Amino acid sequence: xxxxxxxxxxxxxxxxxxxxxxxxxxxxxxxxxxxxxxxxxxxxxxxxxxxxxxxxxxxxxxxxxxxxxxxxxxxxxxxxxxxxxxxxxxxxxxxxxxxxxxxxxxxxxxxxxxxxxxxxxxxxxxxxxxxxxxxxxxxxxxxxxxxxxxxxxxxxxxxxxxxxxxxxxxxxxxxxxxxxxxxxxxxxxxxxxxxxxxxxxxxxxxxxxxxxxxxxxxxxxxxxxxxxxxxxxxxxxxxxxxxxxxxxxxxxxxxxxxxxxxxxxxxxxxxxxxxxxxxxxxxxxxxxxxxxxxxxxxxxxxxxxxxxxxxxxxxxxxxxxxxxxxxxxxxxxxxxxxxxxxxxxxxxxxxx
Amino acid sequence: xxxxxxxxxxxxxxxxxxxxxxxxxxxxxxxxxxxxxxxxxxxxxxxxxxxxxxxxxxxxxxxxxxxxxxxxxxxxxxxxxxxxxxxxxxxxxxxxxxxxxxxxxxxxxxxxxxxxxxxxxxxxxxxxxxxxxxxxxxxxxxxxxxxxxxxxxxxxxxxxxxxxxxxxxxxxxxxxxxxxxxxxxxxxxxxxxxxxxxxxxxxxxxxxxxxxxxxxxxxxxxxxxxxxxxxxxxxxxxxxxxxxxxxxxxxxxxxxxxxxxxxxxxxxxxxxxxxxxxxxxxxxxxxxxxxxxxxxxxxxxxxxxxxxxxxxxxxxxxxxxxxxxxxxxxxxxxxxxxxxxxxxxxxxxxxx
Numbered sequence: 264x265x266x267x268x269x270x271x272x273x274x275x276x277x278x279x280x281x282x283x284x285x286x287x288x289x290x291x292x293x294x295x296x297x298x299x300x301x302x303x304x305x306x307x308x309x310x311x312x313x314x315x316x317x318x319x320x321x322x323x324x325x326x327x328x329x330x331x332x333x334x335x336x337x338x339x340x341x342x343x344x345x346x347x348x349x350x351x352x353x354x355x356x357x358x359x360x361x362x363x364x365x366x367x368x369x370x371x372x373x374x375x376x377x378x379x380x381x382x383x384x385x386x387x388x389x390x391x392x393x394x395x396x397x398x399x400x401x402x403x404x405x406x407x408x409x410x411x412x413x414x415x416x417x418x419x420x421x422x423x424x425x426x427x428x429x430x431x432x433x434x435x436x437x438x439x440x441x442x443x444x445x446x447x448x449x450x451x452x453x454x455x456x457x458x459x460x461x462x463x464x465x466x467x468x469x470x471x472x473x474x475x476x477x478x479x480x481x482x483x484x485x486x487x488x489x490x491x492x493x494x495x496x497x498x499x500x501x502x503x504x505x506x507x508x509x510x511x512x513x514x515x516x517x518x519x520x521x522x523x524x525x526x527x528x529x530x531x532x533x534x535x536x537x538x539x540x541x542x543x544x545x546x547x548x549x550x551x552x553x554x555x556x557x558x559x560x561x562x563x564x565x566x567x568x569x570x571x572x573x574x575x576x577x578x579x580x581x582x583x584x585x586x587x588x589x590x591x592x593x594x595x596x597x598x599x600x601x602x603x604x605x606x607x608x609x610x611x612x613x614x615x
Numbered sequence: 616x617x618x619x620x621x622x623x624x625x626x627x628x629x630x631x632x633x634x635x636x637x638x639x640x641x642x643x644x645x646x647x648x649x650x651x652x653x654x655x656x657x658x659x660x661x662x663x664x665x666x667x668x669x670x671x672x673x674x675x676x677x678x679x680x681x682x683x684x685x686x687x688x689x690x691x692x693x694x695x696x697x698x699x700x701x702x703x704x705x706x707x708x709x710x711x712x713x714x715x716x717x718x719x720x721x722x723x724x725x726x727x728x729x730x731x732x733x734x735x736x737x738x739x740x741x742x743x744x745x746x747x748x749x750x751x752x753x754x755x756x757x758x759x760x761x762x763x764x765x766x767x768x769x770x771x772x773x774x775x776x777x778x779x780x781x782x783x784x785x786x787x788x789x790x791x792x793x794x795x796x797x798x799x800x801x802x803x804x805x806x807x808x809x810x811x812x813x814x815x816x817x818x819x820x821x822x823x824x825x826x827x828x829x830x831x832x833x834x835x836x837x838x839x840x841x842x843x844x845x846x847x848x849x850x851x852x853x854x855x856x857x858x859x860x861x862x863x864x865x866x867x868x869x870x871x872x873x874x875x876x877x878x879x880x881x882x883x884x885x886x887x888x889x890x891x892x893x894x895x896x897x898x899x900x901x902x903x904x905x906x907x908x909x910x911x912x913x914x915x916x917x918x919x920x921x922x923x924x925x926x927x928x929x930x931x932x933x934x935x936x937x938x939x940x941x942x943x944x945x946x947x948x949x950x951x952x953x954x955x956x957x958x959x960x961x962x963x964x965x966x967x
Contacts (some may be wrong), residue, residue: 352713354708357704374710420747420782423779423782431772443913542681
C-alpha cells in the first residue's frame with residue numbers, strides 16, 4: 264500500500280481486522296514498506312471473536328497502560344525512516360490527529376481516505392463462506408422462532424430469544440441489534456423492540472443477522488399473526504415482495520448501484536409509497552453490517568462479482584404497520600447462475 | 616455555556632443526551648446564546664430508549680437523507696451570528712472537522728475539550744434514582760441466575776440468559792456486554808463469554824449491568840461451583856474481598872481518585888499480585904458505563920458527593936482463574952451515612 268518512505272496508519276477496527284486478521288480492542292495497524300505492525304494497548308487475549316493475527320504481522324504491545332497505540336505507531340514509523348503517514352481521517356478524531364502531529368513532528372500526515380473500505384468491497388471465497396455460514400445460522404434461528412408460540416410475547420423478548428438462538432447455532436453474536444416489530448411498528452426500518460405484545464391480526468416483521476468469524480449477514484421477513492391475512496395485508500405484502508424481487512433480479516456485475524435501487528424503489532413509488540421510503544434499499548455487508556456499496560438513488564458506482572449486498576425494501580404505513588423483506592445475496596455473473604441467495608428462509612406470506 | 620457570539624457543537628451521543636434529554640442516532644446539539652437546537656438527520660422515532668428532548672430544545676430535522684447534522688448546525692450557528700464554534704475534538708473526526716471548516720468559513724473552530732463530560736461527573740437525585748433502579752434490575756437478574764442449574768451450561772448461554780432477565784425486569788437493555796467467565800477464565804476483566812461449560816470446582820465470575828432511562832450500573836460477583844471451595848479459592852476470595860472493601864471504605868467527598876485506587880490496589884499488591892492488575896480499580900458510571908472519574912494510580916482529582924463509581928478490583932491467576940468483585944456506589948458524606956451501595960447482592964463467597 265505504501266512506497267518510498269511513506270507509511271499508513273489504520274485505525275478503523277474493521278479495516279485493522281481485514282488487513283491484520285485480528286482487531287484487539289484499541290489496536291492500530293502500521294503498514295510499512297517492508298513490515299506491518301499491529302500496535303496493541305494490551306497483550307492479545309486469544310479471544311476468538313477478535314480474530315487471529317496473520318503470521319506476517321508483527322505484534323507490538325505498549326509497555327504500560329494509558330498510552331495511545333496510534334502515537335506509538337507514529338514513533339515506529341519515524342524510527343523506520345518514514346516521512347509521510349497516511350491516516351484514516353474519516354475515523355480518526357481531531358484530538359488524536361493533533362497528538363500525532365505534536366509527537367511526530369517529522370512526519371507529514373496525509374489522508375488515506377476510504378482506501379481500505381474500497382479494498383473490502385469485493386470478497387474472496389473464504390470471506391463469502393463465512394457469510395454463507397452466518398446466513399445459515401440466521402435462517403436456523405428464524406426457523407425455530409416460527410415454530411414457537413408468538414401471541415402474547417413482547418417484541419423485546421422475541422428479539423432476545425432470536426439472539427440466544429443465533430449463539431446456540433454458533434454465531435460469535437448478533438450481527439446488529441435484532442429488530443422485532445409488531446402491529447403498527449411492523450415494517451419500520453431498524454425498529455428498536457418495545458414492550459408491545461404480539462396480537463392476532465398483527466403484521467410481525469423481524470430483522471436479524473449473525474456474525475461468524477467477524478462476517479455479518481442480514482435477513483428480514485414479515486409474517487401475519489392469525490389464520491387469514493386481511494386483504495390490505497396481502498396487497499401490501501405482494502407489493503413489497505415484487506419490489507424486493509425486482510431489486511434481487513437487478514443484481515449483476517456491472518449494474519449501477521442506483522439502477523438496483525431504482526428497480527426496487529420504482530415498484531413502491533408507482534404504487535404511491537414513494538414518500539416515506541428509506542434512503543437506501545440495500546447495502547454491502549462484510550466485517551461491518553453496513554458497508555459499501557450503498558444502493559441508493561444518488562449512489563455512484565457499479566457492482567462487481569463477489570460483492571455481497573442486502574436487498575431490503577419496505578413500506579411502513581403510520582398507525583397500521585407494514586412490510587419489510589430483506590435478503591443477503593452475493594453478486595455473481597449470469598454464467599454462474601446469477602446472484603447467490605444466502606438467506607434462504609421462504610418469502611411466502613406465512614400466517615403464524 | 617456560551618457567551619457573546621460563540622456557540623458550541625455537541626456531537627458525543629452521551630453529551631447530547633445529557634444536555635438535550637434525547638440523543639437520536641447521529642443527532643448533534645448546537646448550544647447558542649439564546650436557544651439550543653437538536654439537529655437530527657431524520658424525524659424523531661419516539662423510541663423511549665433514545666430519550667425525550669427537553670421542551671426548551673428546538674428540533675431541526677434535515678430536509679433529506681445524506682446530510683451531515685454537524686454541517687447543518689454550523690450553518691445555523693453562522694446564521695445566528697456566531698463567529699466561534701467550540702467542537703468536541705476528542706469525539707469529532709478529522710474528516711468532519713475539515714468539512715465544517717470548508718462550509719463555515721466565517722466560523723473559528725475551537726476545542727470544547729471535555730467540558731460536558733466534566734458537567735456529567737456529579738449526578739442529581741433524578742439521575743441517581745435511575746442508577747438505583749438500574750442496580751436493582753441487575754441484582755434481580757443475578758439472583759434469578761443463581762437459583763438455576765449452572766453446571767454444564769456455557770459462558771455464552773449464561774450471559775444471554777442474564778441479558779434476557781435484565782430486559783424482563785424493565786431494563787432498556789444491558790449496560791454493556793455481559794461477561795461470564797468460568798474456570799481458568801474467571802476473574803479476567805471484561806472477559807468475552809466463550810463456549811466453555813461450567814464445571815464442578817470452577818470459579819464463576821459474572822459482570823453485568825442494566826441500562827435504565829439511559830443510565831448504566833455495573834455489578835460483578837464471583838462464586839464457586841460445587842459444595843466446598845478449595846483452600847486457594849477461599850484465600851484468593853478473601854483477599855479480593857478485603858481489597859474491594861478497602862476501596863469502598865475509601866470513598867468520601869474530597870478523597871483523591873488515586874487514594875481510592877491505592878486503598879484497593881495495595882491490598883492485592885502486598886499479597887504479591889501487583890503485576891497483572893488492571894490499570895483501574897474503578898470508574899464513574901452514568902449515561903456511559905465507563906466515564907470520569909477513573910480510579911487509577913496516575914489519576915488526578917478528588918471525589919465529590921453524588922458521584923457514582925464502581926469499585927472493582929480483581930485478581931486473575933493464569934491457567935487457574937480468579938476473582939473479581941464489583942459494586943456501583945454513590946459517594947455521600949459521612950453525615951449522610953457514607954457511600955451508598957446500589958448493588959446489594961451479597962458478597963459472601965457462595966458455593967452454588
